[in-house]
């Protein structure tokens with residue numbers, strides 16, 4: 145099993161801590177045997193749009209490079225936060241009390257994390273015209289925060305399930321990013337308290353949720369992501385959770401789901417070692433090259 149595509153790479157243009165230069169991504173990806181290298185910086189809401197404009201400019205400055213792609217990692221947002229950001233109303237993005245602990249966000253750089261209505265309409269905050277104008281070739285859709293849900297295991301599992309279904313069904317989303325990423329953190333308040341994460345929440349995901357998502361991925365012809373940085377990079381998941389997730393991804397494969405691979409690189413140096421380790425892990429779980437596919441625009 146040899147992966148030859150990495151479609152989930154952040155650059156220094158991303159709104160988070162990512163710091164890789166585009167030329168280093170290209171060089172490192174090629175050296176690791178990647179035939180398809182896609183950069184995909186974050187767009188939580190249109191507040192991050194200026195970052196993507198810069199990323200596009202730098203992408204074009206590399207010149208036409210075969211196999212080098214311009215993607216986007218889009219978050220599942222709420223209509224409530226997008227309307228608020230469109231009004232440039234950032235008031236409740238400051239300090240919010242969470243179980244008595246102040247949580248500060250100085251700008252809606254990660255979206256508006258708190259204060260909205262739970263269970264409201266979901267959206268992605270980019271238009272078809274913007275996708276076209278920015279030359280975005282594919283979208284990776286991911287769950288990156290709770291949507292004003294009670295942050296305990298059961299409601300957070302349901303919230304992730306709803307958001308993932310929304311993303312898979314969305315006509316512009318090609319790849320479901322890192323299924324169930326950060327569920328332990330969001331279910332246990334660790335972003336505020338820095339408590340050690342409790343991975344027990346993974347075992348609480350109902351099997352029917354896995355089955356429903358698998359069916360939906362097949363039905364909508366969307367790719368599920370194998371995220372090597374999250375699964376194998378430092379501080380990602382425990383051995384037990386890694387194998388739990390891999391078993392379920394392998395079940396999806398048996399249901400007919402196709403996959404996409406991404407390192408989700410945030411550091412400066414390309415991580416060919418993650419790719420090699422993922423090759424071995426995929427082999428262990430019976431994956432072959434035939435289980436991986438490309439978004440429709442890249443074929």
Ligand SMILES: [Zn+2]
Pocket residue numbers: 217286288321322
């Ligand atoms: Zn992500």
Ligand SMILES: [Zn+2]
Pocket residue numbers: 152154217408
């Ligand atoms: Zn990412």
